[in-house]
Amino acid sequence: NIPVGRGMGSSTADVLASILAVLDCLGIEAASDEIMQIAVRAETACDSTLFKQQAVLFAQRDGIVLESFLRPLPSIDLVSVDTAPEATVDTLEFEPARYDWREIETFRPLRGLLRLAIRKADLRLLGRVATASARINERFLPKPRLNDIETIAARFDAIGLQVAHSGTVVGLMFDPRDEKTPENIDRAVSELGLLDFQPTIFCH
Structure with a gap:
């Protein structure tokens, strides 16, 4: 399914x-x-x-x-958005990313930060790494209205954004331990609806 x-x-x-x-x-x-x-x-x-x-x-x-x-990734609540529901990405035809030297050098510290975030179960640091990776991916498979989605994520205290690097989905990441998360998710979903997205919520 x-x-x-x-x-x-x-x-x-x-x-x-x-x-x-x-x-x-x-x-x-x-x-x-x-x-x-x-x-x-x-x-x-x-x-x-x-x-x-x-x-x-x-x-x-x-x-x-x-x-x-x-160890596994720490639990994260997600609001998933399909940015191009009318389109599909054929992974057999999709040209793989060819990172330039600047992007490769950016990935080096991100790998260290990812290691630290997982070891300490630091969700905000994990969100920063995911968002940085999402921005790098924009050169290869841009997501429609990603800037608008990122603005909504910041407004409602999402810890970061994750994207499908060979698909159309974007996820707003939330800390399930934060007591304000349910309210922030509801408000983010409402704002995304105003942009004609149909978000799906995944709670841990």
Whole structure:
């Protein structure tokens, strides 16, 4: 039931399910890295869907884990917005991002901040990293009205923005531990509705 072409991992979910079903049928056990390599050969790229219990930094075109953070991401409440519901992104046809040296140098400190945010369960720092990554991605797959969405996120104290790097979805991130979060989510949803978006709320 994963929406197709939104950047939510539908193609990887299908491929991994097929691989795991075949392995199970044949009684074969395979390591995670072997499974991911098969998935990459099947669809040229895959995401880290297979890793459910911990956060990983994953090279989706190579099918390898660059870094395992040894713990899951902290719980986050999300307001999800499909910025282009009439469009889909074909991940087989989608040209992969080619980062320039400035973008690569920006990612280096972000990786360290991500590591720190996960270790300390620091949601605001995690939100900063996600927002920075979202801005970098705009050069490769711009999201309609992202600036407006970011303005609403800031107005209602979202901790950050996350985007689908190969799809159309944007998520406003909220701290579930903040007692003001339910009210802020409701107000953000109302404002997004005024922009003709149809937000979906995901609470942990």
